[in-house]
Amino acid sequence: MSSEISINLTNSPKPKPKDDQLGFGKIFTDHMFVMDYAEGKGWYNARIEPYGPFLMDPANIVLHYGQAIFEGMKAYRTVDGKITVFRPRSYLSRMNRSAERLCIPPIDVEFVLKGLKKLLSIEKDWVPSGEMTSLYIRPFIIATDSFLGVKPSATYRLFIILSPVGAYYPEGFKPVKIWVESEYVRAVKGGLGFAKTPANYAASLLAAEEAKKKGYTQVLWLDGVEKKYIEEVGTMNIFFKINDELITPPLEGSILGGMTRDSVIQVASQWGLKVSERNISIEEVYAAHAQGTLQEVFGTGTAAVISPVSLLDWNGKVITINNGETGETSLRLYDEITGIQYGKLADKFGWMEEIE
Ligand SMILES: *Cc1c(COP(=O)(O)O)cnc(C)c1O
Secondary structure (H helix, E strand, C coil): CCCCCEECCCCCCCCCCCHHHCCCCCCCCCEEEEEEEECCCEEEEEEEEECCCCCCCCCEHHHHHCCEEECCEEEEECCCCCEEEECHHHHHHHHHHHHHHCCCCCCCHHHHHHHHHHHHHHCHHHCCCCCCCEEEEEEEEEECCECCCCCCCCEEEEEEEEEEECCCCCCCCCCEEEEEECCCCCCCCCCCCCCCCHHHHHHHHHHHHHHHHCCCCEEEEECCCCCCEEEEECCEEEEEEECCEEEECCCCCCCCCCHHHHHHHHHHHHCCCEEEECCCEHHHHHHHHHHCCEEEEEEEECCCEEEEEEEEEECCEEEECHHHCCCHHHHHHHHHHHHHHCCCCCCCCCCEEEEC
16 A cells, blocks of 8 residues: 555635534535555555535445444644644554454554544634534545445445534533333344444334424433343433442443543542443333432533433323433533633543644
8 A cells, every 4th residue: 555645625615603503413524535445456545635515326335235334533722732633543443443343354453543643734724613513534444346236346435535524512511311112123133233234224214204203302222132231221221320430331342442431430430430231121221210229320422421301202101301401510520621621621541633
């Protein structure tokens, strides 16, 4: 593989949006990182070029059989004006775990990180500066063979696109109401659940739409076999605080190993909180609520970091958590992790990578 990255800059840069126009994933920067793969040749033609649409053959494998993976991470403008990325090597290494499951060739994490850092240094004026804003980074790989037979593609393309995003909680924490799904399932052990791949999202849409119609923001998935054990929320992992213990389902193949999940486990363990990665059934959660020991429930993910849960509805049995308010551990974890991300607190875990 060539270690060169060619650079072709746009002559018509777009005006930068104001912080209050950002939202999530609607606006894209001027450039993207792109790289191709061909069997026998490896990854080649790494380049930074103007952001824009590209031509695709209608027989492209990815359009028919979904051979694709993605990632989602963030860059920040810190309080002292640096541009940093949160745990980029961990996210890119996870991309290789997804790649293996989808028969996509692995990337060289250090090389792609070099490309990402180059792209970010070109786009640094796109990193917004408003309170709790950030630059969302979306790397993804798609199959590109034109062929209708079902087999892994021999060619691929990797993209990294960037999107400035607004504060997730512009008016402070908003705890969410969650529908516990006991009809549809998202993934099973042995399937794609641990991979960040579009198919998992396709599988989740109908349940999420039906939950929305009932007035819920998210779906909490139960295991696909017994519909008994808790898995994860739509785009987040989930934690329960019961009797001062933080409990989150273990990584056994059907759920995504979130970087925020991992960061929460590290921070909470360092604080001396008891953290357990173990199976937890929906019955256990409801029993804890009945006994008055269910203290907090929160989701974790790159977009929101911590998302407090105010209410669960499991087949019409509704429980309210912590009087519908954000719990102290949820708030403390949010302040600690975002504090590290925005450079307000010491980076004691070595998570932040600075962009020159
Ligand atoms: C991305 C994702 C998460 C959260 O992972 P983070 O690395 O914390 O952003 C959780 N569940 C699913 C299904 C995901 O795709």
